[in-house]
Amino acid sequence: MSEIRLLLSYVGPYRRDAALGALFVALETSLELLIPMLMASIIDEGIASGDVAVIMRQGAIMLALALLSLVLGLGYARFASRLATGLGARLRQAEYEKIQAFAFGNLDRYQTSSLVTRMTTDITVIQNAISSGFRPMVRGPVLLIMGLAYASIMSAELAVVFFCTMPLLGVLLGLITWRAAPLYRDLQVSMDHLNNVVQEDVTAVRAVKAYVRGPHECDVFAGVNGELARTSTKTFSTAVLNLPAFQLVMYTTTVLVLAVGGHMVATGALGVGTLTGFMSYVLQIMNSLMMISNVFLLLTRALTSIRRVRDVLGEVPELASPADGEALTDVPDGSVEFRDVSFKYSAAAEEDVLEHVSLRVPSGATVGVLGSTGSGKSSLVQLIARLYDATDGAVLVGGHDVRAYDLASLRDAVGVVLQKNVLFTGTxxxxLRWGDADATDEELLEACRLACADEFLDRIGGLAGDLGQGGAGVSGGQKQRLCIARTLLKRPRVLIFDDSTSAVDMATEAKIRANLASIPGVTTIIIAQRITSVMDADEIFVLDDGRVHAHGTHAELLANDSIYQEIYASQMEHAEDGAHAGAAASADERAASSVDVEEGGERRG
Incomplete structure (x- = not known):
């Protein structure tokens, strides 16, 4: 019942369409059920006695009822179409808005492909169930109840046959539905798997081609496609059993009615017209039972999809702003403080990603964060913008706990250039206007200049240049610089670079740092793998296994910290090796040039 309540709660402005559609179907069905009685009257009273007036009168009434039923049917079709498409649109919109409200922790529990399937395939199944099932859902019970009533009026003795055979059909349909319900759930899971493979392959098509893994990916797709085909075959081969079950009961009922009715006609207990009209009701009632069985199957599949949509709509966002009137909307300054912070992504995780982290960054300072892969650098800065909440301890921005701020206000004041850069299809x-929707072209160009994106802007068509799907039209370094420019347009109080210059050469990176240093009053936190990226920072924090191992200036850490010394020595050694290799190559080039000159001189001599 909770699934039905969910649908009813989203019917909203289409309640009138639902009510009128149901009314039109009920009226149409009621009018059609009068026709067999009129037919019996024509046979028994008109044809048997040769009364043409009765035949014409009853025939005219039948024609009028048929035309009125047609009009009602057309009206129902319009209302049902509006109801199905309107409900589907409202569910899809609600699900999308819910996903936008999810925290990272909520999104971690769903595959992207599963969310896409729930917003597309599952809602389409619900729409189809309403558009295809609304009419039989109303018409079937009306036909069954009124058909049995009219049939009983015509002949109570023959009506007993129905009451004997219908329970058998109900048991058979119940068993089929009970067996098909879990299969429909497996079918939607198989669809999730298929969408996941398609999404990954399309997104990573360049990597697939670069590694010549096309045949392998075709095999992977063939596996999930085969799984979907097998699940579909098993599901629908079970679902279609309702047709032979229905036919078995229908033919059995027809034979029994004809046998009993024929005997009653032979003994004079029943008229031929009455038997003919009764047989019409037999077909009507059997048709109603067939409709009901199809509705059961439609609802069985639709209920699976409704539950999947309900799971998303019922998900409670892990992060939320304080209640109205209690949330802070202004971040006073860019100071950042961690007070004994511990954090893990899942409550079920055995170990914390961050353990008892305490540090303080004054407003306007520039700090660097170094550490090996998996030391917790990205996790640390995600807590500042409250993309996740600390498990223990408190994170403060501008002197206030981040949980006291309105989420939108906090994230407007904290600009994060993520490690995984994301650009959207468009110019x-x-x-860039994701950072400031009202920014002028001059402001966009200034942000590009600060991020050194102006160096390549003309080559990609300027501000009107199309970046392609997901920014496929620019390189990794260009994408990083555009993302930095976009973040600068927010004019944040805290600016976080999560290894966001890794694809930029060192000269350009130094230029970007110099440009950022000219922006007053902004706290800059730089997560980097290269010491050259942070060596000019006011303070550097070294993370090791989720803890703050050491902190200080470049000179202090180089003199006193073993981990920093090890990173520095390793990177400087590679830099020197590269420099020596470059010098050797230059010497070889000069030697080759001198040989060419000498040979040229000999030839000229």
Missing amino acids: VAEN
Whole structure:
């Protein structure tokens, strides 16, 4: 019943369409059920006695009823169509808005492909169930109840046959539905798997081609496609059993009615017209039972999809702003403080990603965060913008706990250039205006200059240049610089770079740092793998296994911290090796040039 309540709660402005559609179907069905009685009257009273007036009168009434039923049917079709499409649109919108409200922790529990399937395939199944099932859902019970009533009026003795055979059909349909319900759930899971493979392959098509893994990916797709085909075959082969079950009961009922009715006609207990009209009701009642069985199957599949949609709509976002009137909407300054913070992504995780982290960054300072892969650097900065909540301890921005702020206000004040850069399909200007929707072209160009994106802007068509799907039209370094420019347009109080210059050469990176240093009053936190990226910072924090191992300036850490010394020595050694290799190559080039010159001189001599 909770699934039905969910649908009813989203019917909203289409309640009138639902009510009128049901009314039109009920009236149409009621009118059609009068026709067999009129037919019996024509046979027994008109044809048997040769009364043409009775035949014409009853025939005219039948024609009028048929035309009125047609009009009602057309009206129902319009109302049902509006109801199905309107409900589907409202569910899809509600699900999308719910996903937008999810925290990262909520999204971690769902595959992207599963969310896409729930918003597309599952809602389409619900729409189809309403558009295809609304009419038989109303018409079937009306036909059954009124048909049995009219049939009983015509002949109570023959009506007993129905009451003997219908329980058998109900048991058979119940068993089929009970067996098909879990299969429909497996079918939607198989659809999730298929969508997941398609999404990954399309997104990573360049990597697939670069590694020549096309045949392998075709085999992977063949596996999930075969799984979907097998699940579909098993599901629908079970579902179609309702047709032979229905036919078995229908033919059995027809034979029994004809046998009993024929005997009653032979003994004079029943008229031929009455038997003919009764047989019409037999077909009507059997048709109603067939409709009801199909509705059961439609609802069985639809209920599976409704539950999947309900799971998303019922998901409670892990992060939320404080109640109205209690949330802070202004971030006073860019100071950042961690007070004995511990964090893990899942409550079921055995170990914390961050353990007892305490640090303080003054407003306007520039700090660097270094550490090996998996040391917790990205997790640390995600807590500042409250993309996740600390498990223990408190994170403060501007002197207040981040949980006291309105989420939108906090994230407007904290600009994060994520490790995984994301651009959207559209122009450069459209992507940059994610930082400030009202930014002028001059402001966009200034942000590009600060991020050194102006160096390549003309080559990609300027601000009107199309970036392609997901920014496929620009390189990794260009994408990073555009993302930095987009974040600068927010004019944040805290600016976080999560290894967001890793694809930029060192000269350009130094230029970006110099440009950012010219922006007053902004706290800058730089997560990097290269020491050169943070060596000029006011303070550097070294993370090791989720803890703050050491902190200080570049000179202090180089003199006193073993981990920092090890990172520095390793990177400087590689830099020197690269420099030596470059010098050797240059010497070889000069030597080759001198040989060419000498040979040229000999030839000229």
